[in-house]
Amino acid sequence: MQTIDETDATNLIKQAAAITFLTGAGISTASGVPDYRSLSGVYLGIERPEYLLSHTCMVEEPEKFYSFVQTLYHPKAEPNSIHLKMAELENIKDIWIISQNIDGLHAKAKTQQLVNFHGNLYDCYCRKCGQSVSADTYLTSDRHEQCGGQIRPNIVLYEEGLDEQAIAVSVEAIAKADLIVIVGTSFQVHPFCDLIHYAKATATILVINQTPIHLNRDAYFLKEDAMKVFKNRVTEER
Ligand SMILES: [Zn+2]
Structure with a gap:
C-alpha cells in the first residue's frame, strides 16, 4: 500500500462521484461502542464471544446467550462525525455504505444506501x-x-449464513464504485473482506486505519484516526 497524507486522502474523497465505504468497529469507538472482539478470552471466564454469539448458544443456553448479547447494546450511543459525514455525502454523491457493525449507528445517522452486512442489534x-x-x-x-x-x-450469529440479499447488494455497490474507502477495520473477517475482489480494475482504493491491512491489490493508505479526517473537510466542495 502506498502511504498518503490527509490532504491527498481528502481530495480522493472530494473528487470521486461514486464512493462505497466499507466500515468496521473502529468508526464506532468514538461513539462509545467497544469492539466485542476485544473482549475475546476475558469475557465470562473461559468462554469466548465466538461461542456466546453462536446459534448453538442461543438455542442450548438461551440465558447465557441473552446475558452476553445484552452487553453489546448501547442504546444511548449516538452517531459520530464519521457516520454523519458519510450520510451527508449522500446529498452530493452516489454513496453506498457496507458495514460490519451491528450497532445501528449508520441507520441512526440516516444513511439511505446501507447494507448492515452482519445485521443490526x-x-x-x-x-x-x-x-x-x-x-x-x-x-x-x-x-x-x-x-x-x-x-x-x-x-448474523456464528454458524449462521449471511443474508443473500445483503451479499448481492454489496457486490453491486462495490462493482460500481470509483472509490472504495475502507475505514476502521482490520479487514480480516471473511467474507466481508472478500468483497474487495468485486471492485472495478479502475477503482481507487483508500484505506483509513491506524494499522495497515492486507490487500491483494494496490491501495492508498492513510494512517490516521478516521474521526480527524471526517470531522472537517470531506463534504466541502472540491
Ligand atoms: Zn412470538
Missing part, C-alpha cells in the same frame, strides 16, 4: 411467531409476551 424478532419486537422490549426480556417464544436480534 436494534432490529429484533420472535423466533417462534416471527413478529418484530423493539430492542427496548428485548432488553427487558428475551421472552415474547404474546407467544412465549424466544426473541433474538437480527444479527
Whole structure:
C-alpha cells in the first residue's frame, strides 16, 4: 500500500462521484461502542464471544446467550462525525455504505444506501411467531409476551449464513464504485473482506486505519484516526 497524507486522502474523497465505504468497529469507538472482539478470552471466564454469539448458544443456553448479547447494546450511543459525514455525502454523491457493525449507528445517522452486512442489534424478532419486537422490549426480556417464544436480534450469529440479499447488494455497490474507502477495520473477517475482489480494475482504493491491512491489490493508505479526517473537510466542495 502506498502511504498518503490527509490532504491527498481528502481530495480522493472530494473528487470521486461514486464512493462505497466499507466500515468496521473502529468508526464506532468514538461513539462509545467497544469492539466485542476485544473482549475475546476475558469475557465470562473461559468462554469466548465466538461461542456466546453462536446459534448453538442461543438455542442450548438461551440465558447465557441473552446475558452476553445484552452487553453489546448501547442504546444511548449516538452517531459520530464519521457516520454523519458519510450520510451527508449522500446529498452530493452516489454513496453506498457496507458495514460490519451491528450497532445501528449508520441507520441512526440516516444513511439511505446501507447494507448492515452482519445485521443490526436494534432490529429484533420472535423466533417462534416471527413478529418484530423493539430492542427496548428485548432488553427487558428475551421472552415474547404474546407467544412465549424466544426473541433474538437480527444479527448474523456464528454458524449462521449471511443474508443473500445483503451479499448481492454489496457486490453491486462495490462493482460500481470509483472509490472504495475502507475505514476502521482490520479487514480480516471473511467474507466481508472478500468483497474487495468485486471492485472495478479502475477503482481507487483508500484505506483509513491506524494499522495497515492486507490487500491483494494496490491501495492508498492513510494512517490516521478516521474521526480527524471526517470531522472537517470531506463534504466541502472540491
Ligand atoms: Zn412470538
